Amino acid sequence: MEVGASLVAFVGFGLTSIKTFHQFVSSVRDGPEKLRDLARALASLQAMYEQTQSLQWLPGLLHSSPSLLPLLKRCNEDIARFEKKIGKMSVSPADKFHGIMWKRLKMALSEDDIVYALNVVSRYVGEFNSEINVINARQSHHISITSSQIVNHSAKQVALMEGQQTTLTEIEQHMTQSLSQMQHVQSVVSSLETKATNMSSLSAEQSSCIAERLASLEEAISQMRLQSQPAPDAHGKQKAAETVGPGNAEDESDEVSLSIDRLCSLVTDTGSCLASDDAQEILDDLDVLVEELATSGTQIQDETECLVKTD
Known part of the structure; x- marks a missing residue:
């Protein structure tokens, strides 16, 4: 029994x-x-x-x-x-x-x-x-x-959900910031396009310098695009990030790239050996823009690394 x-x-x-x-x-x-x-x-x-x-x-x-x-x-x-x-x-x-x-x-x-x-x-x-x-x-x-x-x-589940909510909020802030930066870049590049269209002449040195600045600008934008795409993790935050925030920073960056290409063509097509104040203004504006993006990119990278550590 x-x-x-x-x-x-x-x-x-x-x-x-x-x-x-x-x-x-x-x-x-x-x-x-x-x-x-x-x-x-x-x-x-x-x-x-x-x-x-x-x-x-x-x-x-x-x-x-x-x-x-x-x-x-x-x-x-x-x-x-x-x-x-x-x-x-x-x-x-x-x-x-x-x-x-x-x-x-x-x-x-x-x-x-x-x-x-x-x-x-x-x-x-x-x-x-x-x-x-x-x-x-x-x-x-x-x-x-x-x-x-x-x-x-x-x-623990409540704490985890609160942590995820905090993370998603920070991702939204980063994406909103990236979109805002792209819109700022688009505005500056469009303004420079107008200057380049009305520019009567520029020296070969100015043309070369502008091309270098535009290449640096393209690199900075590519870096921003990478930083705005969080790596996937166990909680699926990347998928959530794709639907977070107003607008799409990636589409905006594509528009900026097209504007940069047009500006580069304008500078290349303006044949002259004489330096001009308009060309120098374009150079100065590009220097300021590249520096802004570099500083902002470093800040976003630091915040992202901190976010990963807290997870």
């Missing part, structure tokens, strides 16, 4: 014996006080068995409470001995009114036997009470630990 089945069998058998014993003893109305004490003790023992019955389906009960099964076995054996002494005494309504029950019981159990039975049953009530209290305390402790683990896990 499996351990779990043994527990069910012991509890069921014990309850049947206790109920039979209790029914007969409690039917005696004219017996001594000790007999009434025994009836109350048997009622308490029955309650202990019923509590044990309600606990028997707890996972790992016999593993965590190895003394429970031996206790049930000993108690069942003692109750069975008392019940055997009573034998097959039957209870009829007429017996209760003529003191016949007490006379019958005295034939099976002497007053000393009743005192002994009371002591035995009371002792088992105390043992079962202690055993059940330990089981309940252990179960409460297990529930408390489980609840704490659930609370801790929930707190």
Whole structure:
């Protein structure tokens, strides 16, 4: 017989014996006080068995409470001995009114036997009470630990979601900043296009310098485009970043690249060996723009590295 089945069998058998014993003893109305004490003790023992019955389906009960099964076995054996002494005494309504029950019981159990039975049953009530209290305390402790683990896990999940929200907010800020910078570059380059269109002449040196500045500007824009695309991670922040923020910085950078190409063509097509103030202004504006992008790119890179470390 499996351990779990043994527990069910012991509890069921014990309850049947206790109920039979209790029914007969409690039917005696004219017996001594000790007999009434025994009836109350048997009622308490029955309650202990019923509590044990309600606990028997707890996972790992016999593993965590190895003394429970031996206790049930000993108690069942003692109750069975008392019940055997009573034998097959039957209870009829007429017996209760003529003191016949007490006379019958005295034939099976002497007053000393009743005192002994009371002591035995009371002792088992105390043992079962202690055993059940330990089981309940252990179960409460297990529930408390489980609840704490659930609370801790929930707190970690909340902290993780808050961290992700913070990260997405920072990504949105970076993308908004990149878009704003691209729009600024577009505005400056468009202005320079107008200057180049109206420019009457420029020297070969100025043309070469402007071409160098435009190449530096293209490189800075490419770097900005890379920095505005976060690397994928376990939380899928790259995918979220693709939908964050107003507008699309990548499309804006494509427009800027086309404007730079047009400006470069204008500068190249303006053939002259004479230097001009307009050409120098274009050079100065490009220097300022490249420096702005370099400074901004360094700042974004530092913030991105800090963001990765905090994750």
